Amino acid sequence: MVAALKAVSRSLRHYKPRTSAFPESQQWLYVARRGLILDQAPSHSVSLHRLSDSDSGIVEVTLERPEVRNAIGKDMLRGLQNTFEAISKDSSANVLMIRSKVPKVFCAGADLKERKMMSSSEVRDFVNTLRATFSFLEVLCIPTIAVIEGAALGGGLEMALSCDLRICGEEAVMGLPETGLAIIPGAGGTQRLPRIVGKALAKELIFTGRKIGGREAMSIGLVNYCVPAGEAHLKALEIARNINEKGPIAVRMAKKAIDEGLEVHKTSALALEEECYEQTLNTNDRLEALAAFAEKRKPRYTGD
Structure with missing residues (x-):
């Protein structure tokens, strides 16, 4: 298990997501x-x-x-x-x-x-x-x-x-x-x-x-x-x-993770998923989703 975690860690350090x-x-x-x-x-x-x-x-x-x-x-x-x-x-x-x-x-x-x-x-x-x-x-x-x-x-x-x-x-x-x-x-x-x-x-x-x-x-x-x-x-x-109706950034990152992930080894693909998930964390849309859930209303996403 330790050896496997080290291998994943090395892969994450060397993974570079494609911009094209x-x-x-x-x-x-x-x-x-x-x-x-x-x-x-x-x-x-x-x-x-x-x-x-x-x-x-x-x-x-x-x-x-x-x-x-x-x-x-x-x-x-x-x-x-x-x-x-x-x-x-x-x-x-x-x-x-x-x-x-x-x-x-x-x-x-x-x-x-x-x-x-x-x-x-x-x-x-x-x-x-x-x-x-x-x-x-x-x-x-x-x-x-x-x-x-x-x-x-x-x-x-x-x-x-x-x-x-x-x-x-x-x-x-x-x-x-x-x-x-x-x-x-x-x-x-x-x-x-x-x-x-x-x-x-x-x-x-x-x-x-x-x-x-x-x-x-x-x-x-x-x-x-x-x-x-x-x-x-x-x-x-x-x-x-x-x-x-869904979060625009989330949908784009999901497409990127799926399409590019299928073209590389699974370990690199999981690193790509992490990178794509990271892109959704600090967005106004994610905060809007949580607020809408708490207020029991439909979210209003802006793509920010």
């Missing part, structure tokens, strides 16, 4: 890839909405490119980049939902007509930038929820996999069909899917390109909830409101 999900040696590459497409021109296919009143703190990213079933082209990628960047700088944002305004589709994947006009080097740059964009989404400090009605295929499913939670309607269709196009999922699908559903099942879905429905997605743990068709947004909003 990207290793320092790769941060320049991430910035360079984002710079390939990112500019400040407005996107016609992605919009950002900040909810108000009692829902203040919940933000929605809306996909709307109906003519190609929300296929991801350069305009949509630019819109996603700029929108995620804006959310990362918004201290008032507590929860993010990504949804589609196009009926019966979340996102059909890559814009293959646009892709056909690209050279090999342009395709490589586009896919690298898309992968980096989804990685940026994944490491946003706030919880993210994908609202899936209809098709979420290829890059569309990879975007959903980059979110913390996924809610789908029972008529949703999900899959990674890239091997049928003689390529592989290139925006994180080969890495995130097995981490969510397990290696063997992920291999089957990627090798065969098989599409699955909402109920099966729920049964294999790909989505958190499968609800009647058309009700995914209502369920996601219910969850977002529940999260929005």
